[in-house]
Amino acid sequence: MTAQLERKDGPRSKRGVILQAAIDRFGRDGFEHTKWATVADEVGIGQTALYHYFESKAHCLLTIMNLELAASLQRFQDATAGVDDHAKRLRAAVASAYDVTPSEALAARILLSHMDLLSTPRPSEREEAERQQARVLVRAIEDEWSAILEQGMAGGAFARRDPRQSSQAILSLLVGVWRWYRPGGERTLSTISEFMTGACERLVGP
Amino acid sequence: MTAQLERKDGPRSKRGVILQAAIDRFGRDGFEHTKWATVADEVGIGQTALYHYFESKAHCLLTIMNLELAASLQRFQDATAGVDDHAKRLRAAVASAYDVTPSEALAARILLSHMDLLSTPRPSEREEAERQQARVLVRAIEDEWSAILEQGMAGGAFARRDPRQSSQAILSLLVGVWRWYRPGGERTLSTISEFMTGACERLVGP
Numbered sequence: 001m002t003a004q005l006e007r008k009d010g011p012r013s014k015r016g017v018i019l020q021a022a023i024d025r026f027g028r029d030g031f032e033h034t035k036w037a038t039v040a041d042e043v044g045i046g047q048t049a050l051y052h053y054f055e056s057k058a059h060c061l062l063t064i065m066n067l068e069l070a071a072s073l074q075r076f077q078d079a080t081a082g083v084d085d086h087a088k089r090l091r092a093a094v095a096s097a098y099d100v101t102p103s104e105a106l107a108a109r110i111l112l113s114h115m116d117l118l119s120t121p122r123p124s125e126r127e128e129a130e131r132q133q134a135r136v137l138v139r140a141i142e143d144e145w146s147a148i149l150e151q152g153m154a155g156g157a158f159a160r161r162d163p164r165q166s167s168q169a170i171l172s173l174l175v176g177v178w179r180w181y182r183p184g185g186e187r188t189l190s191t192i193s194e195f196m197t198g199a200c201e202r203l204v205g206p
Numbered sequence: 207m208t209a210q211l212e213r214k215d216g217p218r219s220k221r222g223v224i225l226q227a228a229i230d231r232f233g234r235d236g237f238e239h240t241k242w243a244t245v246a247d248e249v250g251i252g253q254t255a256l257y258h259y260f261e262s263k264a265h266c267l268l269t270i271m272n273l274e275l276a277a278s279l280q281r282f283q284d285a286t287a288g289v290d291d292h293a294k295r296l297r298a299a300v301a302s303a304y305d306v307t308p309s310e311a312l313a314a315r316i317l318l319s320h321m322d323l324l325s326t327p328r329p330s331e332r333e334e335a336e337r338q339q340a341r342v343l344v345r346a347i348e349d350e351w352s353a354i355l356e357q358g359m360a361g362g363a364f365a366r367r368d369p370r371q372s373s374q375a376i377l378s379l380l381v382g383v384w385r386w387y388r389p390g391g392e393r394t395l396s397t398i399s400e401f402m403t404g405a406c407e408r409l410v411g412p
């Protein structure tokens with residue numbers, strides 16, 4: 001996600017470091033428990049300067065969610081591009097979900113924990129813009145999964161079932177990991193990826 | 207969950223109606239968007255009386271989560287008790303997850319959306335007590351699932367895989383539904399239950 005963190009502004013912008021500090025705090029201590037002033041202190045920036053980038057803690061959170069959704073979609077597309085075999089493409093898509101840095105894993109956890117924020121309109125214009133964009137990205141990721149499943153069904157590689165329901169089921173399964181995954185914990189990302197690849201192959205099977 | 211809502215106090219207690227009003231509000235408008243005073247108004251109770259039951263909006267939320275976890279565990283145990291056949295017990299357990307009233311479906315959605323609250327200690331004693339109890343219930347539900355899977359593996363009905371990882375995967379799959387399910391929506395609980403039963407059978411299969 002480093003590329004996205006540095007994307008919007010010039011090299012002197014503090015946006016990237018603010019986002020990185022916020023991901024660390026929200027991911028480790030929880031969004032509710034993090035004081036917005038702590039993030040400002042950590043980055044060494046005043047409240048006024050902070051406001052230039054994010055008008056609220058929620059605005060920053062929605063931005064993190066958006067960036068993680070965009071990164072996740074990008075990983076999916078990079079991993080599956082040009083893979084014509086249905087079963088191989090499914091495996092590549094699953095693997096892309098766990099091909100993440102520790103910071104991306106934290107961002108994925110933050111995203112999962114606050115998905116409900118996307119269902120109700122935000123009071124401010126900037127927050128609402130982030131929310132709308134996040135909703136578009138969620139739908140785009142679901143569409144990518146549905147397309148893989150539909151093509152696999154049409155090609156006879158996967159059993160025929162409702163592709164939308166199937167893609168939502170696979171996404172629930174894949175992202176559920178971020179609830180309990182901790183870097184350095186008992187299960188590594190590669191163990192998880194292997195388990196989930198098998199699980200998804202069985203889910204689309206006969 | 208009606209039984210649980212009326213459990214703790216006598217028949218004149220407002221606890222049940224407060225919880226019901228809060229479930230409706232948190233479930234439909236979101237926890238963050240619901241003003242605690244709105245719940246008090248809706249029930250026709252003053253702030254002081256409300257405080258007697260719940261010291262904060264978060265305390266009420268944690269109580270709802272707890273009640274839904276307890277109800278979910280109870281449904282699971284009722285549905286699977288005395289079912290000796292491994293495959294039938296798995297199906298009964300899946301069905302129990304969707305054998306819910308509209309209010310329980312809302313509570314399940316609230317629970318899913320705020321699971322991250324359970325990972326960090328609460329500032330107040332009463333909130334922390336609810337959080338600790340919720341964690342015990344989450345673990346108990348995971349244990350029930352692990353036991354079903356382990357017994358099925360030992361009995362040769364299910365393929366051998368890490369039972370803890372498998373039970374977490376099944377739980378992610380089952381509860382993920384509450385993210386998008388809406389009463390009166392395109393998919394009914396019985397359609398969802400049928401789909402998920404097949405999905406879980408394939409997940410534990412060879």
